[in-house]
Amino acid sequence: MxxxxxxxxxxxxxxxxxxxxxxxxxxxxxSTECNTSGVTYTGVIAAVVQNSCISCHNQSVTNGGVNLDGYNNIKVVANNGRLLGAIRHDNGFAAMPQGQPQLPDCTIQKFEAWVNEGAPEN
Ligand code: HEC
Incomplete structure (x- = not known):
């Protein structure tokens, strides 16, 4: 050509x-408006993981050794920093969700707020 x-x-x-x-x-x-107050596991986190992550991170498919099926499993990667590292595309972490556009800024901010709260089961 x-x-x-x-x-x-x-x-x-x-x-x-x-x-x-x-x-x-x-x-x-x-987006100047991003309300990160009152972010809960059941209200926000679980739904995003269900939609964008679970197909590659569940009981039988654990890419990168990461299982995101249920609160207890999500809590592990929330606590060890891999959850935020991956969705923020931080250096040294695999960028998630793999093969898809990065999550919206506001969604990432909500994850940060939730993790900073100690990733409660709320
Ligand atoms: C299409 C499949 C796919 C989807 C969707 C996906 N992942 Fe992954 N994920 C992978 C693969 C493959 C790896 C291992 C990548 C590597 O090690 O280079 C991985 C690794 C990870 C890691 C470990 C990162 C590290 O560097 O320690 C975390 C945490 C993670 N994913 C979280 C998520 C989250 C949260 C979502 C949803 C927002 C998500 N993933 C969506 C395939 C996927």
Whole structure:
């Protein structure tokens, strides 16, 4: 293919990528409102893990040796720092959820708030 077609193709791919729409939206409307008070395990954490993580981290599939099935298992990675390291994409941690866009900033802040509270079973 002639190289003059490559750049338009690249732009097209960029426009069609759903994750890019998402990124742009985040930049245009930075989320100033993120209520991290009263975050509970049952209200927030369990639902996010169920939707974004459980398929790869459960009793039978324990990628990275991590099982996120149920409070007791989640508490282990909350306490040893791997939970926040992974979802914040901190250096030295595998970036989660693997193969998917990073969780929204506000969701990450809620996880941080919950872990900082001592990751209670609430
Ligand atoms: C598509 C499968 C997949 C999904 C979805 C997924 N993970 Fe993972 N996870 C992996 C794999 C594979 C590893 C091991 C990666 C490695 O060691 O390089 C891993 C490793 C981890 C680790 C250990 C990280 C470290 O460096 O110590 C944590 C914690 C983790 N995942 C949490 C999560 C959380 C929380 C979610 C949901 C937000 C999630 N994962 C979603 C596949 C997945």
């Amino acid at each position: 002639h190289s003059k077609y490559l750049f338009p193709l690249f732009l097209l791919a960029l426009t069609m990528s759903p994750s890019c729409y998402y990124d742009v939206e985040e930049e245009l409307y930075p």
